[in-house]
Amino acid sequence: FPIRVMYELGIKTLFVSNASGGMNPEFKIGDLMIITDHINFFPEHPLRGKNFPTGPRFPDMHETYDHALINQANEIAKEKGIRVVHGVYVGVQGPTFETPAEYKMYHRLGGDAVGMSTVPEVIVAHHCGIRTFGISIITDLGLEDNPVEVSHEEVQVAANNAQPLMTEIMREMIRRA
Ligand code: HPA
Numbered sequence: 001f002p003i004r005v006m007y008e009l010g011i012k013t014l015f016v017s018n019a020s021g022g023m024n025p026e027f028k029i030g031d032l033m034i035i036t037d038h039i040n041f042f043p044e045h046p047l048r049g050k051n052f053p054t055g056p057r058f059p060d061m062h063e064t065y066d067h068a069l070i071n072q073a074n075e076i077a078k079e080k081g082i083r084v085v086h087g088v089y090v091g092v093q094g095p096t097f098e099t100p101a102e103y104k105m106y107h108r109l110g111g112d113a114v115g116m117s118t119v120p121e122v123i124v125a126h127h128c129g130i131r132t133f134g135i136s137i138i139t140d141l142g143l144e145d146n147p148v149e150v151s152h153e154e155v156q157v158a159a160n161n162a163q164p165l166m167t168e169i170m171r172e173m174i175r176r177a
Helices: 002-009 067-080 100-108 119-127 152-176
Strands: 013-022 032-040 084-091 113-115 131-141
Touching: 002 119, 013 032, 013 119, 013 152, 032 067, 032 119, 032 152, 067 084, 067 131, 067 152, 084 119, 084 131, 113 131, 119 131, 131 152
Parallel strands: 013 131, 032 084, 084 113
Antiparallel strands: 013 113, 032 131
16 A cells, blocks of 8 residues: 555655565675565465556566666665675565574575565555665574574664665665666
């Protein structure tokens, strides 16, 4: 609903951000992962029901995360010396964090990070023809065969620490738009 309201208000580009558990062994806590694609594991699909006239009944999803915006973010991060990683975001409902077996499964299915948000909003934005760019802050790690407990407090601390760097990239992208 908020995305459709923003569409009606005329937005052309959407920036999304979230916190996630990293499953890619190259990732570290506090990394900024530029989202290149997603895997939708939410049990409900936001486009179910009568089709909204903002887009087709069966939307193509090949470039859900705008390549030009990703390239621009890469350039800005390089210029500013900010470490970024790239990856596929797996969207799940939660509210449980994953079991070690689930982290392993999502990684083997092609995910680099897993979190409990963003995917439904991005699907609706894409259906509205809104260009989307997203950054996921890696707040904990769910690496195969290395189970580490995670708490909401740890997630909040890691997200708060990394957030200024993410904002710096997004602010510069807006400045250059
Ligand atoms: N799993 C799911 N959602 C999350 C995680 C996680 O490990 N970290 C932050 N949000």
